Each structure stands twice: as C-alpha cells, then as structure tokens.
Amino acid sequence: MKDDIKEIIFTEEVIRSKVKEMGASITSDYQGSSPLLIGVLKGSFMFLADLARCIDLSCEIRFVSASSYGFAAVSSGSVKIGKDIDFEMSGKDIILIEDILDTGVTLAALREFVAGFGPSSLKICALLDKPSHRKADINADYVGFACPDDFIVGYGLDFAEHYRNLPYIASLKPELYS
Numbered sequence: 001m002k003d004d005i006k007e008i009i010f011t012e013e014v015i016r017s018k019v020k021e022m023g024a025s026i027t028s029d030y031q032g033s034s035p036l037l038i039g040v041l042k043g044s045f046m047f048l049a050d051l052a053r054c055i056d057l058s059c060e061i062r063f064v065s066a067s068s069y070g071f072a073a074v075s076s077g078s079v080k081i082g083k084d085i086d087f088e089m090s091g092k093d094i095i096l097i098e099d100i101l102d103t104g105v106t107l108a109a110l111r112e113f114v115a116g117f118g119p120s121s122l123k124i125c126a127l128l129d130k131p132s133h134r135k136a137d138i139n140a141d142y143v144g145f146a147c148p149d150d151f152i153v154g155y156g157l158d159f160a161e162h163y164r165n166l167p168y169i170a171s172l173k174p175e176l177y178s
C-alpha cells in the first residue's frame with residue numbers, strides 16, 4: 001500500500017491538531033445546543049470519529065450515505081443519496097460532516113435533501129477543500145485544510161475503496177489512477 005503513495009500531504013500530527021481546533025470551534029459555537037452530527041459515508045468515518053471526541057457537548061451522531069464517484073478518480077456528477085432516513089431532522093441543529101469538498105456536487109445535493117426535513121439550522125464541516133474544482137455554489141462553514149489539486153487518499157478517503165485506513169493524507173502516484 002505504501003509503495004503507491006507519491007507524497008504525504010498532511011501527517012497524523014497535523015491532522016490531529018487541526019481536528020482538535022475544529023472541535024473546539026464547534027463546541028464554542030453550539031453552546032446551549034445539542035447538535036446532530038451527520039457523517040457522510042463512507043469517506044467521513046475517520047474524521048467524524050476523531051472530531052466527535054473533540055466536541056465537548058452532548059450531541060447526536062448519525063450517518064447518511066452519498067456517492068458520486070464510483071470507481072473513477074473524477075466525479076461522475078450524479079449523486080446517489082441513501083434515502084432510508086430513520087431519524088428525526090426537523091427542529092435540529094445539524095452539522096453535515098464530510099471528508100472533502102471537491103466539485104461540491106455531493107454536498108449541494110445533500111444540503112438540499114436535509115434542508116427539506118426542516119432542521120432549525122444547517123452547517124457544513126469538511127476536513128478538506130479543493131476550491132479550484134468547485135462546480136456547485138457551496139462552501140463549508142468549518143474547513144480543515146485547503147488541499148492541492150492532486151487526487152488524495154487516506155484518513156477515510158479512498159481510491160476504489162482502498163487506502164481509507166492510512167493514518168495520514170497523501171497523494172497517489174498518478175499512474176495508478178490515470
């Protein structure tokens with residue numbers, strides 16, 4: 001697995017301290033509330049697990065699934081949302097937790113979907129942001145890092161369902177996906 005890595009972009013230590021900072025911001029912004037964190041599967045699982053432990057509030061944790069990529073390294077532009085929602089969203093302070101905002105197509109579709117349930121507030125938290133790729137009109141309220149144009153993996157992010165278990169975020173050798 002490690003032979004496929006071109007370069008480590010964010011180390012474990014750098015991620016840990018950023019996630020701590022993000023958790024502290026959420027903790028201070030949501031004083032008096034009990035937010036509902038909704039992780040977007042599957043890429044956010046590791047980020048959400050760490051972030052939730054840095055949020056010092058009572059909060060609810062749920063997941064939705066969304067996918068736009070299939071097995072390609074370039075967004076297909078169509079979003080599939082797992083629509084089997086078995087929890088209440090109306091009247092809640094919801095934070096959507098995503099691994100990376102790339103074209104923004106996934107989060108824009110999810111935001112619209114979730115907004116339809118009538119939450120009392122709705123914010124977006126993304127560990128990574130590739131602003132130069134944006135197609136949809138969307139930005140995150142909490143962003144960890146702006147990242148380079150490279151296709152990246154690790155810390156939950158995959159290529160064809162692999163590399164999610166890398167503890168850091170790294171670029172892949174381009175010959176693997178081009």
Ligand code: IMP
Nearest residue numbers: 043075101102103104105106151152157
């Ligand atoms: P968007 O709809 O283009 O914003 O894509 C969002 C989703 O695409 C994310 O949830 C990721 O799962 C995936 N994605 C975007 N860029 C990358 C990348 O560089 N590596 C791995 N997955 C990515």
Ligand code: MG
Nearest residue numbers: 041042043099
């Ligand atoms: Mg994803």
